[in-house]
Amino acid sequence: MVSHGSLARLWPPRGRWADAMPAGGVFILAAAGGLRSLIGERQQPWPVTAFGWAMIAAACGALWFRRRHPVAVALGVLAATAAYYLTSAYDGPLLVAFVVALYTVAARGRTWAAVALAALSVLAVGAGTLEGNDDVNGVGLFMLAGWLVAVIALGRARHTRLAYVHEVEQRAAGEERLRIARELHDVIGHHISLISVQSSAALHRIRKDPGQAETALAAIKKSSREALRELRTTLGLLRQVDEEAPTAPPPGLARIGELVESARTAGFEVRAHTTGEPVPLPTEVELAAYRIVQEALTNVARHSRATAVTVHVGHAPREVRIEVADNGRGPDRTAPGSGISGMRERARALGGELTAGPGPDGGFAVRARLPHRDGASWQA
Secondary structure, eight states, X not given: OOOHHHHHHXXXXXXXXXXXXXXXHHHHHHHHHTGGGTSSSOOSOHHHHHHHHHHHHHHHXXXXXXXXXXXXXXXXXXXXXXXXXXXXXXXXXXXXHHHHHHHHHHHTTOHHHHHHHHHHHHHHHHHHHHTXXXXXXXXXXXXXXXXXXXXXXXXXXXXXXXXXXXHHHHHHHHHHHHHHHHHHHHHHHHHHHHHHHHHHHHHHHTTTOHHHHHHHHHHHHHHHHHHHHHHHHHHGGGOOTTSOOOOSOOOOGGGHHHHHHHHHHTTOEEEEEEESOOOOXXXXXXXXXXXXXXXXXXXXXXXXXXXXXXXXEEEETTEEEEXXXXXXXXXXXXSOOOHHHHHHHHHHHTTOEEEEXXXXXXXXXXXXXXXXXOHHHHHO
């Protein structure tokens, strides 16, 4: 018994099967319609019959290459089909081969070439009608034109849909790359900045105050271990399907105390407080809040020359407000980096907002508002 997964892998056909199946199907249809030329009463000489079968084989065989050379194949199929109908006394369904080729031209985005081919075929059939071909009258010619226009429209619709799907996939891939890059920037940037500050302190104090230097080196070891742990968790997003997925929970508001403690070990006076009634938050809100506080503290360590930092987390109905303010001079706008823009992107992705600029009492302040649903309604 064939499983649904097996059928999904076989259909739609891909690669060589996608080339062979239409060519084979049209050949079977045309051959079935041309069997009268091999059995029953003869209406034409055998050489003419052989030529007709050669045209059937040529038109159907050309369909194998229709995706690689759509316009050339359509021209060849049109020529073979015309030769068949002009010489054969038996009207078979070989016109289907040209319809398939014409559809492929339109589906590959060559709309004007498809229109030109359709017009050429209608003009050829019309010329035959004027020359006395009783098999096709004016009504039949009109219906043929309508069918060809419909085929071109279907092919064009197929091309438009594939282009749209490709654009959506490219956009999703770009957004995923930006998300991963933002995670890596936040994880690595924060800890490396703390390590830089702590190592500088250790170098200055190693001779004068070995005890302080030892404390700084211990903080460096802790920051390095934490950076490695978070890096492994982030890189787990890139694991293959058959690899073991990371089991560590993503960071959230419950771990902001760790960020505060790391900043204190780097020599800052940090005051942290929470207001409002905490409620269960969606994972993406927890992660965004943590990363915003992390990146704000990273900017303080890198650029502000501050000595004191205040971290405030306020819980309000259906939103979380975050503020990280220092008494320094703020980040250097000429310095390379994308920390503030990354924080702003995180807030906007959740429908919130983030501002960063001079505080009312000097220094620099980062303020974010992250809307959310309450935990019960989110999980329902």
